[in-house]
Every structure is written in structure tokens, then in C-alpha cells.
Amino acid sequence: MTENKKVKVAVCGASGYTGRELLLRLLRHPGAEVTGLAHGPSSEDCSMPDLFPEFKNLCELPVLGVDALVEKRPDAVFLALPHGAAAPIAKELLAKGLKVIDFSADYRLKDPAVYEKWYKVEHCDRDNLKKAVYGLCEWYREDIKKASLVAVPGCYVTSALIPLIPLLRDKVISPDDIIIDSKSGISGAGKKLTPQVHYCESAESFKAYGMFKHRHTPEIDQELSFAAGSDVSVTFTPHLLPIIRGILSTIYVRLRPGKSKEDLKASWEKAYKNEFFMRLRPEGTSVEIRHIVNTNFCDMSFTASGDRVIITSALDNLVKGASGAALQNFNIMFGFPEQYGLI
């Protein structure tokens, strides 16, 4: 692919941790060219090294308002903005014929009433919501190829869906009483300064938060219900790990009567044996965050005793949980090998 045929991409919301990670990977992508960077509605013009000094010499593009970005006629725009802020901009970009890959929750939940209940804002773009594709690449690849709007799944959500979708589709595990005990690095809380992200409050500590209230819960339930063909309602508990990045979820499920751990293994292998970014780890071991940090891999393993199964899954919240998944979606949309920019 010659230089002048590169796909032109823009990033809106380059000032956050996911914008940073996305840009680092786009710079390695042999088929994409970053033509514009934009900030959110309330920020000021600057340059990438102003926001992140590590981009000096690497990418010194200006970070401007969204309008300036559209003028550059990108083929695709990545929106790394908070929920609520993304939809109005996505709507405008889609109207101009651009492809949009959205990191926020604005297009993830199919039912706008569920969105409005959990996110406490009105949904301003119900038309596009209907057309949005849920960007879980390993399960919606064919839809993503044709999509003009992709909603990148939530980070915790992906760590739960990847191991559970095949097991529910293949009726290996019971859809009742699924417990997802997840632990995330602090970058999951974003750059915003809150007491809990102070080094002296988070280092050498650990806590749960958002019990029964975390906004990723309805998203997990939606996708697991699709997989199970019946209503699924999980118990999900997020925790804050004293590390910069990475998520590990410990998931408690039960085999259905008549099902064995061999069925579980077969279900995973059928789903993932040809998926580059999915790695099945040996039975009886735990996955580890250090094996997936800075990568787009999702590792998973299980241990069974009777009908009780403990699953562990791990991914990097900023990569497979956000920017890497976004880039993988982009690669599918534009016909690139899925690993481009992700190795």
C-alpha cells in the first residue's frame, strides 16, 4: 500500500489516556495516516506534546476543535470522549458521511431507556443508535465490516463477555447466578484528579466500588442475554488495583447439568482457536495481568471442581478494553489485517 493510499484518520479526544494509547498505535499502523487531532468541546487548542510530552518527535500535530478536524476530510474518526459528549459529535460526523468509532457508552446499549436510566442523560441520537454496531470484534466481525458507526465495548465488559459468550451460546453454563469479580488498574478512572487517584491513597491499597451500581452492568447483561437467548442478570463488582493498567476478572459460574469441563474447553476452542488476540491458558492456572499489559490480547483460563467453575480473564483496559479494540474495529472496517498497529 503506497503512502498516498493510506486511510486518513482523525482522533477526537486525544487528551485522555485512551486517546494517547490509540495515537501510539496509529503511528505504527502501516495503512493509516493521522491527519487531525481534536479536543473535547470545552478544551483549548494545543499540540500533542503539550498534552503528553512523550509525543515530542513522535507526533507533534496540533490538537484543535472538531470543526478543524472535519475540514481535513478524514475517512474515519475515533471519538475518545466521555458519554454524553460523544453522541452529538458522532451525529454530526455521520451526517457528513464519515465513519465513526466511538469509545463512549453512547451507542452501546440498544435500548435508550436503559441508557438513560444508568447514565442519567437523555440520548440525543436515537436514529444512529439503531444502526450502531457493537464493536466486539470476535463476535460481530461481519457487521463491523459494513458499519459506519461502531461502539467500542466497555473495558470491564469485554473481560466478562469474551469468556462467557461462547459458554452461554453453547449452553455449557447456567445463565443464572453469574458472579464477576473484576479488578482494574487506576487508568480506568481516567486523568481526572480525585482523591482516590492520589498516589498516597491508592498505592499499597485496594478497594471495591460501585457494588450493584457500575454502568458496565447493563452492558454485560445485554450481551450475555443475546448470547444465552434469555435474560441474564449478573452480579458484577469492580475493584481498584494499585497498578496503572490492566483488568483481571475472576468469574464464578456453574456447569449445566450434564455438561463437563471438556464441554467448556471445547466451546472456548471452537470460538477462539483461530482468533489471534484470544489466548486460552492452561486449565488450573490463573491468567496474569503482566502477560497482557500493553497488548491487545485477552487471556483466559478456567479451573473446575464439580459443577463449580472459576474463570479468570485478563486484558489491558486501555488496549483490548478501549484503544486496541477501536483499532481492531478500524482494521476490520477498512479491510486491513487485524494485527496492524497492534503488535
Added chain:
Amino acid sequence: MTENKKVKVAVCGASGYTGRELLLRLLRHPGAEVTGLAHGPSSEDCSMPDLFPEFKNLCELPVLGVDALVEKRPDAVFLALPHGAAAPIAKELLAKGLKVIDFSADYRLKDPAVYEKWYKVEHCDRDNLKKAVYGLCEWYREDIKKASLVAVPGCYVTSALIPLIPLLRDKVISPDDIIIDSKSGISGAGKKLTPQVHYCESAESFKAYGMFKHRHTPEIDQELSFAAGSDVSVTFTPHLLPIIRGILSTIYVRLRPGKSKEDLKASWEKAYKNEFFMRLRPEGTSVEIRHIVNTNFCDMSFTASGDRVIITSALDNLVKGASGAALQNFNIMFGFPEQYGLI
């Protein structure tokens, strides 16, 4: 209490992390005098600052063989030795009429067959095992007062028992299907050099381990079965947190039919409202490791939704999970206020 009436104590196994923590607290104890320190059977004579330079000026006692320690005629001996190494020495000390507070698993499991199955060693002191008191101070205080041998509970175990014992005794929660997802700091793995304790392998990482196999499982089951009055068999998953010390357990239980979260709260309050080291945190919040590090407190809280309850509990694995509990037992055995040395 005048100086010459101080209780004479010795510590055997001063070279490990729990020995270190115990000694720091004994030095603050107004009624105890450390008269001897001993190492394990295979180590060499040295002094406390040789093992831990931080004891310079604080405690420069020699660390000798067990025999030398007995010659000093202590009133009580703390045994901070590995399982298997503790029982032979405890047996000898008890035969000499000394009181023994044992940190190991050797006297925790009432049934020696269970001990031998999980620990893969023969139990060499079944006689004393029958007399040993399980040192969970808040529940066995009266027995501890009269005990000559106390088995200090395991660290993970205490984090599970403290919130669950009252709820099972009071029949507030179902004894079936209790899931204990525990996370411990790295000091729990001891000073031994293994790849997993290398800074570069553990910092910025996280993993589960020992699924269905951790030796604290039968100990949890034993004590919860006593509390419930029926066989309890929990699902327990330990994890390794990238912090030096502290345990947080996230525990998933169900209210029994007809029971409400008010019953749960009442059960905890009845059990712990007069217990100095037990702290009930507000409903709907999580406990945090930073609040209990370096203390003998055990914090707990719960969040309920329908009959599903998520409990979090936290304690310092080296204090309430080992040395602090040992000292609290000592205080009970010798009639001191329980906080002595522990504030």
C-alpha cells in the same frame, strides 16, 4: 504493673515477616518483656539487626537456637515457624510447662486427617492438638483465657470468618454457595525468593492462584461449619496484590428466605459493637486496605440487592492476620487489656 513483674516472652522464628511484626509490637507492650529470640531448626545464630537492620537501637537481642531460649524460662513462647516445623517444638515447650502461641497451621484443624490431607505431612502431636484453642479472639475468648496452646488463625481465614460467623450462627445467610474472592499483599508469600515475588514480575501485575487448592480452605470450612451447625464448603479464590501487606476479601452470599439486610446489620452489631478491633463500615461502601494497614483492625461492610449480598472485609495479613492476633491472644491469656501493644 512494675518492671519486675513483666511477663517474659520469647519468639521463635524471628527471621520472618511475622516475627518482625510481632517483635515491633512487643517492644511497645507495657506488660511484656522479650527475653529471648530463636531461629528455626536449620538457621544459624545471629542478632536481630543482622536479620532486620531496622532493629538497630530498638532490639539487638541475639537470635539463638530454641534450647537457649528455653533456658531463659519465658512465661510464653510465640512460634512463628512454618507448618510441620512448629508442632515438634510446641510439643517440647508445652511439656516444659510453657504457654505456646503458634502461628502455623499445625494446631488449627481439629481433625488430623484433614490436616494430613491438605498439608501432606503426618501430624506429630495429636495429644496437644486436642487441647489447642483456635485463637479467633472475638469468638473463643473464654477458651483462650484458659489455654496453654493457641493456634493463631490463618490470615485469609480471619478475613472470611469475621464477617461470616455471626451471619451463619444467626441464620441470616444461606450456608450454601458462599464465594470468597480474596486478595492479599505479597508478604503473604513470605520472604522466600520465588519468581512470583520478583518486583518485575509482581509490580504492575495481578493474578489468582491455588483455585480449589489453597490450604486455608479446610480451615474456613471447619469454622463456618461450627458456626452454621452444618457442613459448609466454600469456594475460595486467593489472589496476589502488588502491595506489601493487607488482605481484602469480597464475599458473595445470599440472605435466607425471610431475612433482610436489617437482620444482617443486627447480627453484625450484636457480635461486634463492643469489639474494639472490629469496625463496621457504612452499608453500600467498600472497606479499603489503606484503612487497616499496620493495625489490628478488621473492617467490614456490605451491600445488598434483593437476596444477594456482597460483603467486603479487610485486615493486615501480618497483624490481625498473624502477629497482632497472636499478641491479642497473649493479652487475653495473661489478663492484659487487649489493645496492649496493638495501638
Added chain:
Amino acid sequence: MTENKKVKVAVCGASGYTGRELLLRLLRHPGAEVTGLAHGPSSEDCSMPDLFPEFKNLCELPVLGVDALVEKRPDAVFLALPHGAAAPIAKELLAKGLKVIDFSADYRLKDPAVYEKWYKVEHCDRDNLKKAVYGLCEWYREDIKKASLVAVPGCYVTSALIPLIPLLRDKVISPDDIIIDSKSGISGAGKKLTPQVHYCESAESFKAYGMFKHRHTPEIDQELSFAAGSDVSVTFTPHLLPIIRGILSTIYVRLRPGKSKEDLKASWEKAYKNEFFMRLRPEGTSVEIRHIVNTNFCDMSFTASGDRVIITSALDNLVKGASGAALQNFNIMFGFPEQYGLI
């Protein structure tokens, strides 16, 4: 000492990290009774567990305005307030006949012009400044005994003064060209939320700051000049370590012509061999932060090659660098053993 003879103390500025550390130690002090806690001028009334949940059951006193605190008639007040905020309150308390131990920089610099140049605020209490004693216990003990106002030295400052004062007084090292390369844990930056204290910006990172500009520089120069009997002007570079607490200073000096490393050792031994909190570590080794964390010790060691000497010193910035030093001063002022509350 019976309960009703305890010295009554109050702490003003209990909401910061140094206030927290001070209170933890006061609770262990057998001769002091905390009768009141106060917040800074712009904060609201609350209780200690509101500020620090770890104080539940330990100390649940209200935290009120300064006026309420004075009504309780304390014998001494610890002021853990920012510079500029401390002097007006100290002035008022001194006028009422209370003894004041001030953590801020307001009474450290003898020359108010130097204070005003470096701190950019006018000094509002020059009268008391003249009477203030510099609270470096090991060197001003006799003055502290009689003082009604003590200025607790800066944390970095203490790590520099302790090893250097004897060497300059005894003319062992050259007063020229002293380089102090200091590294401090993040609690040194306080609880204030700034980008640099965000876990994701500070963990796994390291940087220098304030080159030639840090406000501890004139304080180091003042005290070293007193010791040398001539003007000393050091090069001081602070750095931010990704740890919660602790300072290590690496100090580069030169032996004077005719002086040897034996003279250096003799100078240190003469100064510190009877000082409980001063620990000389073996020549040729480095001190380590882990040996002094949570203690009031200051460790020091040196390595020499020709006339070039590399000194390392370490202390806990929140203890010997602030609250522990304050309590040691208090013990001296009120005739208690210096270790009270500090072991």
C-alpha cells in the same frame, strides 16, 4: 504518671498527612492526652474519622475551629498548618501562654528578609520569630527545654543537616561545593490534588524538581553556616520517588586537606553515639528507606575514595521529618523520655 497528670495537647491542622501521623503517635504516648483537634481557618467542623476513616475506634474527637481548641486549655499546641497560615495562629496562642510546636516554615529562618524572599509572604510575627527555637533535637536540646515556641525543621533539611552539621563543626569537610541530591516520597507533596500526584503520572516514574529553587535551600544554608562558622551555600536537588513516604539524600562532600575518613567517622560517633534516633550504618554501604519508614530514626553512612566522600542519609519525611520530630521536641519540652510515643 497518673492519668490526671497527663499533659494536655491539641493539634491544629489534623487533616493533613503530618497531622494524621502525629495523632497516631500521640495515642501511644503514655504522658500526653489529646484534648482537642482543630482544622485550618478555611475548613469546616468534622470528626477525625471523617477526615481519616482509619481513626474509627481509635480517636473520634471532633475537629473544630482554633477557638474551640483554646477553650480546652491545652498545655501545648501542635500546629500542622501551611506556611503563612501558622504564624498568625501561633502568635495568638503564644499570647495566651500556650506552648507551640510549629510544623511550618514560619519560624525556621532567623532572618525575616530571607523568609520573605523565598516564601513571597510578609512575616507577621517578627517578635516571636526572635524567640523561636529551631527544633533539631540532637543539636538544640538545651534551648528546646526552655522554649515556648519550636520550629520543626523541614524534612529534606533534616536529612541534610544530621550528617553534615558535625562534619562542618569539626572542620572535617570543606564547606564549599556541597551537593545534596535528595529523593522524597510523594506524601511530601501533601494531600493536595495536582497532576503529579495522580497514580498514573507518578507510579513507575521519577523526576527532579525545583532545581536551585526549593524553599528548603535557605534553611539548609542557615544551619550549615552556623555549624561551619562561615557562609555555606549548597547545591540542593529534590526528586519525587514513587513511594508513599521516606527521604534518602545522597550527599557529595570533600574531606579537608589533612583529614581522613577516620576523622569523619570520629566526628559522627562523637555527635551521635548516645543519640537513640541516630544510627550510623557500616562504611561502604548505603542506607535504605525501608529501614526507617514509620520510625523516628535517621540512618546515615558514608563511602570515601581519596578526598571525595559520598554520604547517604534516610528518614521518614512524615516522622523524623515532621511529626516524630515534633513529638520528640514535645518530649524534651515537657521532660518526658524522648522515645515516648515514638517506638
Added chain:
Amino acid sequence: MTENKKVKVAVCGASGYTGRELLLRLLRHPGAEVTGLAHGPSSEDCSMPDLFPEFKNLCELPVLGVDALVEKRPDAVFLALPHGAAAPIAKELLAKGLKVIDFSADYRLKDPAVYEKWYKVEHCDRDNLKKAVYGLCEWYREDIKKASLVAVPGCYVTSALIPLIPLLRDKVISPDDIIIDSKSGISGAGKKLTPQVHYCESAESFKAYGMFKHRHTPEIDQELSFAAGSDVSVTFTPHLLPIIRGILSTIYVRLRPGKSKEDLKASWEKAYKNEFFMRLRPEGTSVEIRHIVNTNFCDMSFTASGDRVIITSALDNLVKGASGAALQNFNIMFGFPEQYGLI
């Protein structure tokens, strides 16, 4: 460059941290193909994911003995072995006509007597030592182009040489009394299990080590002496930072009489303004490890006051301090753009 024209490379010593980092970058390199991996002389055959599970799906090559690797006829071999172990293998590979890029100290010091004094082993390949090129890319690029054997500089060494070489060549600073206070992450100590790498001994701590004795000292002196045209002998103090990777050096120098900070700035700009991997940071600020972690950049900045100058420099010890520098050398040797594999 088409696939069948890729340069064939092999890595010997793939089991260490630098081997791991090198391989990750080689997998991204568009012009290189990894044809073989070898372990050190005393290890056993295995596969890359056996050593580092993170390579599953990425690189599953076997890791064999050196002989097996030579059979594959690579164009170049990277030797990531300890000093002493590298030279015998390099000698053999060079005799077979292969190009060798050596990570060890075996070919860095021009004078074998100096090598033998500091490393306490006899040098077994003095012939090739004479031909070896010191792989500091920014200063020896022309020699590297023609080299068959490159010695990759030490990690601390590079952090010192990069800022100092131009200033000594241009006679901006005095060659006397240069102090280099360096701080390195724990990966610098390698994978070997020693007490100091235990998480509980290194996290939340900090220390200096090897004062006047670190083996990088003669290497710094050699290269600075070349630059100055006269003998230079620095004072170098390494420290152990509680982070996985990264080095920051704080360097104390003096401007020569008549020289100003503008001369310093001009010297750096002349040397580095066209060097992609060299980044001059604003005067008066400090460089930060987080800006260079995982990259091949070396950042530097200075602050001056009178003739005293404080320089900070930072690089990733595993990248620009080892594997990245090795790959940059490879790119120069084989005519690739220097950034290949390094972005």
C-alpha cells in the same frame, strides 16, 4: 523490501529481560526476520512462551543451543548474555562470518587490562576487541555502518554519555569533578532472584549501591576521556528505584570560565537537533522517566545557576539502554531507517 529479502537475525540469550524487549521490537521490524533463538550455555531447550507466556501467538519459536542457531545461517546475531559468557560465543560467530551485536561488557572497554580489573575475568578475545565498535549510535554512526562487531553501551553509561559528550568535546564544561547521581529501575538487576528484588524489600524503598565500585564507571570514564581529549574520572553513584524500568541521571557539572548556559544549549543543539531519539527538554525543567518508558528516546535538560549546572537525563534501561540501542545499531549496520522496530 519484499518478504524474501528480509535480513535474518538470531537472538542468543532470549530468556532475560533485554532478550524479551529485543524480540518484541524485532517482531515489529518490517525488514528483519527472526530465524532463531538461543539460550545461554547452561540452560535447556524450550520455547519462547515457556520463558515468557506473553509471547503466546506472537512468537512461539524454540529456544535452542547456539549451534542450532548458527545452522539457520542468520545475517546477524544479537548476544544478550552476561559478561564473560558473550565473548567466547561472539568469537565463534565472528569466525563464521556473522555480524554480532553484543549486549555485554565484553567488548566495551578498549583496554583489556581495565576490563580484567573491573570484571575479574580474563578477556578471551583480544583480537576482536580491537575491531569492536562502541555502539553509541549518535556518536559512532560511521564506524557502526562498517562494523561486524558492535558493543552496545551500558545503560547507566548511555544516560551519562549522551548529555556529557558534546559538552566535553565543545569544551563547555570542566572535565573535573563531574558527579553522576543515577537512579535505575529494578529490571536493571536482571531476573536473578536476590533479596533486593523481592517486592517486599524493594517496593516503597530506595537505596544507593556500588559507591565507587560500579562497573559502568570505567566505561563512562573511557568515553568521556575520548570526548574531552584528556583523562576524565567521574564520581558515579547508582541507586535502585522501586519501578520496573527506566533510568534518570542527575548530573552535576561546572561551566568552564567564559562559558555560559547559551554555549551549553548550543552544544546540545548542534549535536542532537537532527537526532530523532534525542530530545532536549525545556531549560529549568526535569526530564521524567514516564516520558521515555518503553521507548528508545533519551531525554535531557539542564538548569544553571552561576557556573553550576544540574543536568537530568532519562532513558529506558531496557530500550535505549540495551535492546533498543542494539536494534538501532542493527538498523545502521544493515541500512535501515533507524526508527524501524523502535516506534
